[in-house]
Amino acid sequence: MSIGADPSAALAALARRRADYESAGLDVADVDDDPIEQWKHWYGQAVEAGCVEPNAFVLGTVDDEGFPQTRYLLARGVDAEGFVFFTNYDSDKSRQLAARPRASMLFTWLQLHRQLRVVGLVERVSAAESDAYFASRPRSSQIGAWASPQSQPIVDRAVLELRVDELEAKFAGEPVPRPEHWGGWRLDPTMIELWQGRPSRLHDRIRYTRPARADPWAIARLAP
Numbered sequence: 001m002s003i004g005a006d007p008s009a010a011l012a013a014l015a016r017r018r019a020d021y022e023s024a025g026l027d028v029a030d031v032d033d034d035p036i037e038q039w040k041h042w043y044g045q046a047v048e049a050g051c052v053e054p055n056a057f058v059l060g061t062v063d064d065e066g067f068p069q070t071r072y073l074l075a076r077g078v079d080a081e082g083f084v085f086f087t088n089y090d091s092d093k094s095r096q097l098a099a100r101p102r103a104s105m106l107f108t109w110l111q112l113h114r115q116l117r118v119v120g121l122v123e124r125v126s127a128a129e130s131d132a133y134f135a136s137r138p139r140s141s142q143i144g145a146w147a148s149p150q151s152q153p154i155v156d157r158a159v160l161e162l163r164v165d166e167l168e169a170k171f172a173g174e175p176v177p178r179p180e181h182w183g184g185w186r187l188d189p190t191m192i193e194l195w196q197g198r199p200s201r202l203h204d205r206i207r208y209t210r211p212a213r214a215d216p217w218a219i220a221r222l223a224p
């Protein structure tokens with residue numbers, strides 16, 4: 001197996017790596033009163049800036065032993081109701097969300113020296129919403145959703161490839177239906193925090209909180 005380039009020089013310099021952030025600042029007066037609208041502004045700017053996978057975020061859940069568990073996902077919808085993502089309902093993350101319907105999301109747009117943290121309550125989206133999104137996916141991804149027992153141990157990759165072949169034969173010439181074990185979750189935020197990198201580590205942090213959906217968002221500046 002190839003192990004690639006020698007990383008020792010990069011590792012030796014790791015503690016000394018320092019980028020100074022010259023970006024424009026962030027003030028309570030400048031941000032949108034609604035953090036979801038603010039997310040949309042920042043997402044649009046991330047797309048314009050060419051950030052890699054601008055809709056990627058780290059989903060944080062808590063497992064049965066109380067350990068935090070994180071992994072990247074892709075946001076597929078954002079509106080006044082919250083943030084939507086799709087996955088396997090039998091996966092580890094979905095089992096954790098079902099047991100404790102609370103989660104965090106972390107978006108990072110490093111080229112813009114920005115992160116956006118979200119905390120909130122989660123619930124499954126409607127079957128109709130999952131159906132609609134599933135139908136919009138490439139056929140190979142639809143087959144993949146059937147083929148992969150996400151988060152389960154498998155003997156080798158050939159197991160998956162064999163399942164894909166079997167499923168392609170099974171669904172040949174017809175639309176691939178959504179498996180019941182695959183669908184969306186919506187996170188309804190109670191907290192959203194914007195972080196903008198600034199020079200000399202005096203970064204800007206603006207936190208929005210809303211204890212319940214009916215409450216207005218409260219906005220505060222936090223020390224970096």
Ligand SMILES: Cc1cc2nc3c(=O)[nH]c(=O)nc-3n(C[C@H](O)[C@H](O)[C@H](O)COP(=O)(O)O)c2cc1C
Pocket residue numbers: 053056069071072073074075085086087088091092093094150151
């Ligand atoms: C950039 C990126 C995007 C991803 N998007 C998704 C996604 O939208 N849905 C998904 O189920 N897994 C996605 N994954 C894979 C997950 O990180 C994870 O490996 C998988 O969902 C199993 O997680 P779990 O065992 O904690 O349930 C993505 C991974 C990366 C690196």
